[in-house]
Amino acid sequence: MDPGEGVRKDAVVADRTSPDEELMRALYEEHAGPLLAFVIRLVAGDRQRAEDVVQETLLRAWRNADQLRRATGSARPWLVTVARRIVIDGHRSRQARPQEVDPAPLELVPAADEIDRALRLMTISDALGDLTDAHREALIETYFKGRTVNEAALELGVPAGTIRSRVFYALRSMKLSLEERGVTA
Incomplete structure (x- = not known):
């Protein structure tokens, strides 16, 4: 295979990258780490929940890519606001639902003999x-x-x-x- 041929394929692949993908990659590289640190504090150290919130935040950013492109300045305030609202909505939905009960104690209750x-x-x-x-x-x-x-x-x-x-x-x-x-x- 000719080395020049591989470069041309890479150039074609790079040309196919959509502006939304480039924006998301840039948002992730620049904001994912600080956003995760912020959300971990909001969810009392629950890393899995924090990662879910960051993922949902970035998904919403992707859905609103046009709005983010038009915005002036950093996207971080928008991302932080969205992440905070996701955490609040999650808290409210857990308060509205009855608490889930662990079925383990039920296994200790004797069945009808x-x-x-x-x-x-x-x-x-x-x-x-x-x-x-x-x-x-x-x-x-x-x-x-x-x-x-x-x-x-x-x-x-x-x-x-x-x-x-x-x-x-x-x-x-x-x-x-x-x-x-x-x-x-």
Whole structure:
């Protein structure tokens, strides 16, 4: 490759650089360091947040490149004002939102224990097994299937008064049976 050929390519690339790119490069080289130092003080030493603010400031400068080109004097006052406003807006938006909560403490809270529920159901099932067939049927129809006394009476083919009596004695027997198993109501 001819050395002169490479120079010509570089010259073509340099010619393609837009005025906005040149302005941004100059702004960054001249103002990024002091702007970062200023913003770090505004955000109480949070470097990552400060870098984000500087980046947003330079992005806004790029969007307003025409305005900056027309301005006389240094662009630093404009950049400092924009950076300060970005920090203030960030502070205000954090005040408006509820504080985020760290989920780590939630991991220490015990989840609902399905073992206790399963044991409770097994105990109830055992207590139901201690009942007479007539009492168990009346209790299952009214409490577990959610039927009224009259509906349970029709289903079982007995008078409603009999269902009420069987449910009363079934509940009393269940209570005693569960107490014997260590379950209290």
